[in-house]
Amino acid sequence: MSVAYWLNTAWMWRRSGELAAFHRATYSAAESQTAVLRDILMQNRRSEFGMAHGFSEIGSPAEFVRRVPLSNYNDYEDAIKKIANGKSNVLTTEPVHLLEPTSGSTGGEKLIPYTSMLRLQFQRGIGAWIADLMRSRPGVRRGRAYWSISPAFAEKRSTEGGISIGYDDDAAYLGTIERFALKKLLAVPSAVSRLTNVENFRYCTLMHFLSAQDLTLISIWSPTFLTTLLRQLEAWGEPICRDLSDGCLRRPNSDRGPAVALWPRVDKRRAAKLDAILGSSLSLPEKLKRLWPRLALISCWADGGSARYLRQLEELFPHVEVQPKGLLATEAIVSFPLIDRPGAALAIRSHFFEFIAANGSRTELRTADQLERGGKYQVVVTTGGGLYRYRLGDVVEVVGFENQCPLVRFIGRADRVSDLVGEKLSEAHVREVLDHAFAAHHIAPRFSMLVPVSDLRCYRLYLQEVDRQSTPALLDSLAESIELGLEKNPYYRHAIQMRQLGQLEIVPLAAWGESAWAVYERVCLARGQRLGDIKPAILHDWSGWPEAFKKLVEHRRTKSANSFSVTA
Secondary structure (H helix, E strand, O other): OOHHHHHHHHHHHHHHHHHHHHHHHOOOHHHHHHHHHHHHHHHOOOOHHHHHOOHHHOOOHHHHHHHOOOEOHHHHHHHHHHHHOOOOOOOOOOOOOEEEEEOOOOOOOEEEEEOHHHHHHHHHHHHHHHHHHHHHOHHHHHOEEEEOOOOOOOOOEEOOOOOEEOOOOHHHHOOHHHHHHHHHHEOOOHHHHHOOOHHHHHHHHHHHHHHOOOEEEEEOOOHHHHHHHHOOHHHHHHHHHHHHHHOOOOOOOOOOOOHHHHOOOOOHHHHHHHHHHHOOOOOHHHHHHHHOOOOOEEEEOOOHHHHHHHHHHHHHOOOOEEEEOOOEOOOOEOEEOOOOOOOEEEOOOOOEEEEEEEEOOEEEEEEHHHOOOOOEEEEEEEOOOOOOOEEEEEEEEEEEEEOOEEEEEEEEEOOOEEOOOOOOEEHHHHHHHHHHHHHHOOOOOOEEEEEEEOOOOEEEEEEEOOOOOOOHHHHHHHHHHHHHHHOOOHHHHHHHHOOOOOOOEEEEOOOOOOOHHHHHHHHHHHOOOOHHHOOOOOEOOOOOHHHHOHHHHHHHHHHOOOOOOEEO
């Protein structure tokens, strides 16, 4: 057996205790959640926040709910400023090791305090997932893996109080021993993350990907990360083979990254094999199968806005199992996947969870043991990092149970709502409408996104298909179907009837050349999001999309004899 096999097996056994502890907790979800809350309150009872809210006197979840109000990030901004300036004992008694930046749904930086307790809470969920994955899919242990890393587009920062801002890489959620083992198991060296140019980052990532013939696991966030990367095979295949054959790196000649650390080892045999595979007449899925014959599993987002991009990934890797990731936010780990379950398991040993259930015009709060199959809920979380009854903004659906532990699926963001004239369109509703309309019209878009156009007071759907141009008649029918779906929202229907809103526009984008996803990704990066944080959006209220997609619209019109935009 290879060194990779024994390291992966050791990692599995090290985390098997966490998996066993999770399974025990699933038989008593209420008691497990109460114990988690008790530990958080006891740990932080002498913090400023804990003393202000009487943590020492709280003896039950019900009392906690009465004493501590629901919160969002704005409620913590003053406290986080104090922490950034070096003040201790503000939200937690434990020291804050760093502030992790997150852009939220669509932009705007938030800084989340990280303590040892919060890191341990993440490790509990991740450890149970790793143990279950490697035990249930032993093929994953037979080789190296790719773990998502984000390029360092900005210099390393710290606050005036000397607290670091941001982890060096995405594997920092793991424990010390796991990170040591991971360095031996990485198909792509972590030094790639320090490249500041996105094209250099992608080139080096693909080069090391291609050199790893023993690749068994790919763990990424969005499926679009991998599909976008593989689109460069034709353009970069030849220079990558040359770099591997020579053992040098020619691409990043204008990057401040650690170029020498990224050089591949000389592997003329692998370079020759790659050249033969990439130059063959095989289909791309067959080429990928021969490039990575041991690849056993791809872990990525598969719910919410990512679901529509999953199909492209599955078509490229029909022979590889794709496991949907759970819901992991910067603030908390909400759920993690288990093999052969219909949804991801709620991380009941990590944080204390509450859920806001919509019941007609009323809302009610429930705990993990009170959730119902088929119910849709907004997530509220209390963590060891100092966020208490924090409205995460994510909506999940309960799709089953592991004993008493809910199995959930991410639906979308509760706080992503577009409201030009009072119509209050939500992301979850828009996703449901678009999915139904596309299926009814046998359309599988490469990219689709609904945006409000304030100066026209209407909504516009940007649509890019893979290999065809829809006829005006088909797009008319599609627009009508989407409009009918959106009008199930009574506020939207009223706005249309009162002519406060114009009817839906569909703007097709050129199917050739640059992908709309690349444009979307470039905009998100320019607006401050990290590559690993970019999630596909179904509904986006940024006003700059008409200008961002202008070239794709014009390119389509100049290349097509049937240039049009459609208004229902």
